[in-house]
């Protein structure tokens with residue numbers, strides 16, 4: 001289904017640019033200003049939070065359902081829909097109790113709390129129809145994954161690696177200072193403008209909770225810290241003890257730090273160290289937990305970067321290097337790799353460091369409140385878009401029943417191509433020290449990374 005030439009208020013949809021587990025993203029042009037925007041259309045699932053209702057089939061069904069709803073919406077309004085804009089401040093101020101009623105708004109609210117940072121995608125409007133919610137954001141033409149893998153943009157420019165990495169750190173630092181933990185930091189959720197400035201997006205898994213519930217939150221396994229994958233709740237019979245252990249073992253903040261370590265490897269080595277930080281399921285990771293120097297065996301790291309990564313990728317989340325420290329060390333590092341163009345990189349002058357890490361918080365103007373539908377308490381309780389029993393909603397419930405019948409499972413969305421084995425790996429590992437034979441199932445994603453730059457022999461010799 002295509003919605004080119006359909007209009008939402010003054011935004012003319014020109015093409016679809018993204019399809020995630022929870023929404024469809026369109027490129028649009030504001031007909032008054034000619035400015036480009038990205039509009040994410042998301043659909044409310046009644047009463048479910050985002051992390052528990054996804055699986056491979058469910059994802060497909062969700063976007064298909066959203067497409068059907070949009071098609072009906074545009075058809076009924078002859079391709080031009082006019083819908084009210086919700087006051088952004090009232091969304092940003094929504095409480096946990098509000099999120100229970102409108103789970104979809106958690107993502108938007110947490111994103112709005114931090115979008116003033118210069119390296120976080122700005123939300124301009126949130127439009128609420130009876131069918132779905134449209135989030136109007138700044139548009140960026142490329143994501144960091146495509147830039148690293150397809151454009152090979154970072155292979156020769158150490159200064160660019162530093163700039164982008166420091167900007168990501170600065171954005172996350174700002175989030176953490178404001179009590180927002182992203183929990184899904186990965187190159188696909190980092191967008192780039194034409195001047196190589198990076199912008200964090202997709203707050204769909206973000207949380208304000210200081211510790212994160214493990215084993216349920218779906219994210220990309222490549223970037224997920226080990227404690228989120230292998231925390232064994234069943235071990236604790238008392239919920240008090242379990243919560244205490246969780247607080248101690250799964251701090252949300254440290255999970256984002258781990259993801260940053262993997263992104264630093266992506267930027268400098270153009271590959272991922274493992275598919276999943278799970279000792280039982282991933283042999284490379286298993287060997288890494290026994291001996292950190294495995295990283296040097298499988299990646300072309302300089303001594304300085306190896307030393308830095310050893311402090312970031314600490315298995316104990318409490319021992320991971322702080323964001324501030326990480327930023328300083330990346331700024332002063334003089335070599336990322338043991339050979340090639342990234343083996344010599346300049347340390348940054350103080351002024352350049354300040355420029356890269358400056359949050360430049362701007363107070364955005366909020367147009368007059370009369371234009372807006374306020375998301376106050378009464379509004380949420382009686383939100384006609386949410387709770388009214390229209391045919392649309394009835395059908396939605398039926399579809400949701402279909403979704404839940406299809407069964408959902410954690411990690412169901414992983415992009416794993418079990419059939420592909422890199423020649424760098426073998427299917428068995430005879431001795432604990434035989435790192436050159438690390439078995440590893442490569443995903444299409446990993447395959448792309450590997451094909452690009454690092455052939456396997458150069459990594460293991």
Ligand SMILES: Nc1ncnc2c1ncn2[C@@H]1O[C@H](COP(=O)(O)OP(=O)(O)OP(=O)(O)O)[C@@H](O)[C@H]1O
Nearest residue numbers: 018020021022023025038137138139140188202204
């Ligand atoms: N502001 C934007 N500008 C340009 N492209 C964007 C923008 N926001 C999102 N996209 C594109 O759309 C894709 C999906 O967006 P997003 O990650 O927000 O959706 P999602 O449904 O939460 O996806 P996921 O399944 O990864 O959680 C992104 O990976 C990106 O390619």
